[in-house]
Amino acid sequence: MWWANLGLLPSILLRASLPSPRPEIIVGSCVIPSQRVSVVGEEVLVPLAEFADAIGLKAQVAGDKAEVKGWRGTVRLRAGSKRAVVGREEVVLPVPPRSRGGRFLIPVFSLSRLLGLFPHWDAERKRVWVSPCLYKVEVNPILDGAEVKIFLTAPAKAEAKPLPDGRFVVDIFPAAYDVPAKGQVIYSANSFRVRGAQFTSCPDVARIVVDLPPGASATMMGPGEGAAFKIVVKGIGPIPSPTMPMQAVVGVEVGRETVTVRTTGRVRWTATLWRSPLAAVVDIWPARSAVSGEHPGVGPIKRVKVLDLESPPSTVRVIIELAERMTPFVLPSPDGRALSISLRPSSVRPSRRVPTGRFSVVIDPGHGGRDPGAMGPSGVEEKTLNLDIALRVAASLRARGIKVILTRTGDFYVSLEQRCKVANSSRAHCFVSIHCNAYPVPGAKRGVEVYYYHQRSLPLARAIHARLVKALGIPDGGIRRRRFYVIRRTWIPAVLVEVAYIDHPEEEALLLNPSFRQRAAEAIAEGIVDFLLGLSR
Numbered sequence: 001m002w003w004a005n006l007g008l009l010p011s012i013l014l015r016a017s018l019p020s021p022r023p024e025i026i027v028g029s030c031v032i033p034s035q036r037v038s039v040v041g042e043e044v045l046v047p048l049a050e051f052a053d054a055i056g057l058k059a060q061v062a063g064d065k066a067e068v069k070g071w072r073g074t075v076r077l078r079a080g081s082k083r084a085v086v087g088r089e090e091v092v093l094p095v096p097p098r099s100r101g102g103r104f105l106i107p108v109f110s111l112s113r114l115l116g117l118f119p120h121w122d123a124e125r126k127r128v129w130v131s132p133c134l135y136k137v138e139v140n141p142i143l144d145g146a147e148v149k150i151f152l153t154a155p156a157k158a159e160a161k162p163l164p165d166g167r168f169v170v171d172i173f174p175a176a177y178d179v180p181a182k183g184q185v186i187y188s189a190n191s192f193r194v195r196g197a198q199f200t201s202c203p204d205v206a207r208i209v210v211d212l213p214p215g216a217s218a219t220m221m222g223p224g225e226g227a228a229f230k231i232v233v234k235g236i237g238p239i240p241s242p243t244m245p246m247q248a249v250v251g252v253e254v255g256r257e258t259v260t261v262r263t264t265g266r267v268r269w270t271a272t273l274w275r276s277p278l279a280a281v282v283d284i285w286p287a288r289s290a291v292s293g294e295h296p297g298v299g300p301i302k303r304v305k306v307l308d309l310e311s312p313p314s315t316v317r318v319i320i321e322l323a324e325r326m327t328p329f330v331l332p333s334p335d336g337r338a339l340s341i342s343l344r345p346s347s348v349r350p351s352r353r354v355p356t357g358r359f360s361v362v363i364d365p366g367h368g369g370r371d372p373g374a375m376g377p378s379g380v381e382e383k384t385l386n387l388d389i390a391l392r393v394a395a396s397l398r399a400r401g402i403k404v405i406l407t408r409t410g411d412f413y414v415s416l417e418q419r420c421k422v423a424n425s426s427r428a429h430c431f432v433s434i435h436c437n438a439y440p441v442p443g444a445k446r447g448v449e450v451y452y453y454h455q456r457s458l459p460l461a462r463a464i465h466a467r468l469v470k471a472l473g474i475p476d477g478g479i480r481r482r483r484f485y486v487i488r489r490t491w492i493p494a495v496l497v498e499v500a501y502i503d504h505p506e507e508e509a510l511l512l513n514p515s516f517r518q519r520a521a522e523a524i525a526e527g528i529v530d531f532l533l534g535l536s537r
């Protein structure tokens with residue numbers, strides 16, 4: 001459960017301290033006077049409308065039902081019922097909410113916790129305080145500096161104080177400091193440090209201190225999206241990222257149909273096609289280039305330019321200028337020290353076309369970014385193969401006159417919810433999610449499987465499955481019904497394809513072979529065309 005993350009906060013024994021006279025409630029920086037509050041057992045009931053207003057969250061009441069939009073999803077309540085729903089999870093409240101005199105009253109301690117807020121009792125002044133939690137501080141490298149992002153579960157205020165001794169102090173209030181770090185130091189590199197702590201309690205002030213080396217500067221920004229603040233630090237030179245270390249692009253080799261980019265370590269990337277000038281463009285991050293400039297081309301590759309982008313920072317752009325339209329496919333080497341960009345002519349004549357512009361399809365490459373998916377014995381990550389196959393499917397469909405929407409086009413994270421949103425807002429005719437399979441006992445299973453959930457998706461599953469089984473020559477794992485999120489929460493026919501088992505050595509070897517991936521992609525595209533033509537019949 002996500003709110004268990006907030007368990008670092010000191011727990012308070014209410015039984016001993018909560019008084020029978022009605023306490024005052026300080027929510028955020030507003031006061032709910034004691035006349036509008038009632039004590040029930042260990043809980044305090046307060047009007048939801050006032051509570052939500054004070055803390056800066058959206059609430060809606062309709063009859064005996066209410067909803068509050070919190071940090072990690074909506075909390076749904078019903079007057080008289082101890083059951084509440086948070087996102088998709090059901091929880092039991094110690095005291096039910098009530099509806100009285102046109103007002104919806106909520107148990108302030110339990111609802112606050114469900115919303116990721118920190119409620120606590122101030123015995124000295126006989127008050128209840130409810131504050132947002134400061135739950136995460138992220139430090140990311142930017143050009144010549146760092147970006148310190150501060151995340152809260154609800155809106156708060158911030159005050160920045162640059163001190164003459166080089167410290168940049170930011171007080172955030174009201175806020176309960178709840179960053180899971182050992183001690184106060186959140187990040188430290190050379191003489192640049194970020195620290196955090198609870199500065200005062202009742203009122204709750206959290207303090208973030210940035211220790212700056214001489215010549216460096218800091219600027220406070222925000223609040224931005226999701227109640228986040230940002231401190232932009234400049235003049236500290238490059239710093240390593242705590243999540244992904246900065247890499248260098250150290251070599252570029254140009255072949256007839258491939259460009260190999262050598263890096264010092266694992267990087268993220270995205271690939272696009274420019275029309276004018278005609279070029280395949282691959283952005284690589286977090287990285288800096290040691291080989292900036294022009295590299296001569298061969299065959300259809302006219303030349304390759306490498307440069308550091310100013311924005312987004314820590315990004316190297318590789319521009320592959322082309323003599324004809326080609327589609328780039330990027331595959332990192334298993335050791336993460338090279339990106340192989342292969343280029344295929346975009347104008348391969350497909351066997352069958354459909355009326356141009358009549359159909360559109362959403363293709364969803366599974367996983368991406370910080371979510372690598374499964375891993376093969378050689379170290380290849382599922383997300384990479386999924387994207388490669390998906391891009392091949394997209395190229396094949398586009399060549400047939402079908403509009404394709406991809407949920408991602410590079411190695412970055414996209415939530416399952418976002419993927420469904422793309423499908424549901426697209427007016428596309430179908431949705432196909434592409435994955436490679438893995439089994440808890442690696443290597444124990446093999447073959448191709450196609451999943452569906454809603455009955456309306458079965459014809460699409462059948463069409464793709466038939467083509468794949470014929471094309472791949474690996475065991476037939478069949479068509480299966482499963483409650484996968486992306487095929488359950490999409491409103492159009494939706495299937496999830498598990499092309500082969502990445503954890504089976506033989507099937508991994510197949511998946512690492514570009515011609516196998518091309519065959520799989522063509523089969524998926526053919527299956528989609530079968531389905532679409534069936535629709536128009």
Ligand SMILES: [Zn+2]
Nearest residue numbers: 366373435436
């Ligand atoms: Zn997967």
